[in-house]
Amino acid sequence: MTLREVVRVVGAEVLTEDVDLDREVACAFGADLMSDVLALSRPGALLLTGLMQPQVVRTADMADMAAILLVRGKRPQRDTVALAQDIGMPLLWAKETMFTVAGRLYSAGLNGVELTR
Amino acid sequence: MSSSPGSVDTRSLLQDSDLTKAQELVYELVVRQVMTTPVVSVQPDQTMHELGEKLRAAGIAGAPVVEQGELIGIVSMNDLINALERGSRDDPVRQWMTIDILTVREDDSVIEAVKAFASRPVGRIPVVSAQGSLVGIVTGGDITRGLVRALDLDHRSDEVSHYRASHIFQDISSHDTSLTLRYTVSPRDFSHSGEASAKVKRALQRLGGRPEAVRRVAVACYEAEMNLVIHTDAGGEVLVEVRPDRVSITTTDAGPGISDIESALEAGFSTAPDWIRDLGFGAGMGLENIRRCSDEFSLRSEVGSGTKLVAVVYLGQGNRLGRAPRS
Numbered sequence: 448m449t450l451r452e453v454v455r456v457v458g459a460e461v462l463t464e465d466v467d468l469d470r471e472v473a474c475a476f477g478a479d480l481m482s483d484v485l486a487l488s489r490p491g492a493l494l495l496t497g498l499m500q501p502q503v504v505r506t507a508d509m510a511d512m513a514a515i516l517l518v519r520g521k522r523p524q525r526d527t528v529a530l531a532q533d534i535g536m537p538l539l540w541a542k543e544t545m546f547t548v549a550g551r552l553y554s555a556g557l558n559g560v561e562l563t564r
Numbered sequence: 565m566s567s568s569p570g571s572v573d574t575r576s577l578l579q580d581s582d583l584t585k586a587q588e589l590v591y592e593l594v595v596r597q598v599m600t601t602p603v604v605s606v607q608p609d610q611t612m613h614e615l616g617e618k619l620r621a622a623g624i625a626g627a628p629v630v631e632q633g634e635l636i637g638i639v640s641m642n643d644l645i646n647a648l649e650r651g652s653r654d655d656p657v658r659q660w661m662t663i664d665i666l667t668v669r670e671d672d673s674v675i676e677a678v679k680a681f682a683s684r685p686v687g688r689i690p691v692v693s694a695q696g697s698l699v700g701i702v703t704g705g706d707i708t709r710g711l712v713r714a715l716d717l718d719h720r721s722d723e724v725s726h727y728r729a730s731h732i733f734q735d736i737s738s739h740d741t742s743l744t745l746r747y748t749v750s751p752r753d754f755s756h757s758g759e760a761s762a763k764v765k766r767a768l769q770r771l772g773g774r775p776e777a778v779r780r781v782a783v784a785c786y787e788a789e790m791n792l793v794i795h796t797d798a799g800g801e802v803l804v805e806v807r808p809d810r811v812s813i814t815t816t817d818a819g820p821g822i823s824d825i826e827s828a829l830e831a832g833f834s835t836a837p838d839w840i841r842d843l844g845f846g847a848g849m850g851l852e853n854i855r856r857c858s859d860e861f862s863l864r865s866e867v868g869s870g871t872k873l874v875a876v877v878y879l880g881q882g883n884r885l886g887r888a889p890r891s
Contacts, residue, residue, distance in 0.1 A: 482849035485783045498844045505758030509782040
């Protein structure tokens with residue numbers, strides 16, 4: 448699924464500039480525990496999280512994730528957006544809760560990360 | 565550790581020093597890219613006086629001598645002055661030209677021209693094609709201008725820095741060459757936490773690491789860095805040693821130390837306060853993640869004196885850092 452479709456399906460806002468909306472996300476992983484993201488996510492995945500700190504961007508970067516979708520309608524800290532912009536990590540924002548956002552994306556055909564262990 | 569023989573200090577090698585870049589470019593550029601063309605040449609039967617007129621008109625200080633399309637010599641302003649001093653302005657160029665000439669090939673690296681200039685006190689060197697015909701001429705000034713132009717062009721080009729870094733170990737010979745990256749991590753500094761790991765990741769990408777291996781190093785390093793931020797009294801140090809086949813991450817701190825290492829290594833065990841958990845860390849997964857990402861792992865700690873963690877990631881077959889793949 449492309450980021451453009453993600454934006455359309457969940458009515459997301461794009462918070463960073465110059466985002467390539469044709470970029471593909473292979474699958475998605477939702478968590479507020481960054482260590483779980485680091486341990487279990489896959490390269491190229493979309494990260495759904497309700498955390499708003501810059502560590503979210505760092506985590507997604509270290510784990511080679513494709514983009515971040517912030518959920519629950521909370522506004523991220525300014526330095527979070529700045530860091531995402533700086534390293535070129537697309538940052539999206541959705542109003543609804545993690546469960547609802549995940550449900551919409553899953554219904555639209557985006558799969559979760561398959562755990563291998 | 566960083567001062568071991570053969571270790572490379574990244575401050576001098578990886579930062580964008582223009583000198584280093586110029587040195588690199590001297591090898592990368594080929595003579596064709598810096599030479600002057602078309603060439604002003606003279607014929608051997610022209611007089612020295614005619615040569616003088618030609619040099620003055622073109623604003624140059626020497627010219628190759630060509631007879632029936634073939635390069636047979638080179639003649640300079642110096643030869644002209646000598647001829648004029650002797651009153652030989654009507655002598656043919658043939659009589660004053662230098663026959664024993666240096667040439668460079670147009671597809672030679674610029675370093676060949678630099679070497680040629682160093683070998684003899686000449687001001688210009690004719691450039692020939694693979695077939696031996698004269699195609700241009702190169703002076704010290706041409707080389708300087710070519711380098712400045714290339715430096716300028718490559719100023720923002722990641723390609724060149726990638727090229728430089730990806731070959732860093734290639735020409736350095738020792739029994740054990742390594743590259744040491746050292747970062748200081750401050751305690752509770754969440755606005756900068758993760759910066760060291762991000763830089764390590766970029767460095768390994770530039771060194772030509774495969775994404776899968778780079779990701780393992782990045783994740784292990786990030787968790788270890790976060791541990792310094794979260795758990796230490798005074799912060800600590802992240803030291804990453806890069807060898808062609810493996811990357812060692814060592815974090816050290818001066819305390820407080822871990823009282824129960826066995827429990828600390830259990831997934832889910834954590835001593836982190838709630839505010840750390842609110843940041844998405846401190847769930848007792850960090851050490852487990854580091855261990856999972858690394859091929860070798862060790863943790864030593866003493867309460868009151870500090871903790872030392874070492875994690876080693878092997879790059880795997882066919883991937884060598886700092887060495888360009890054979891093409």
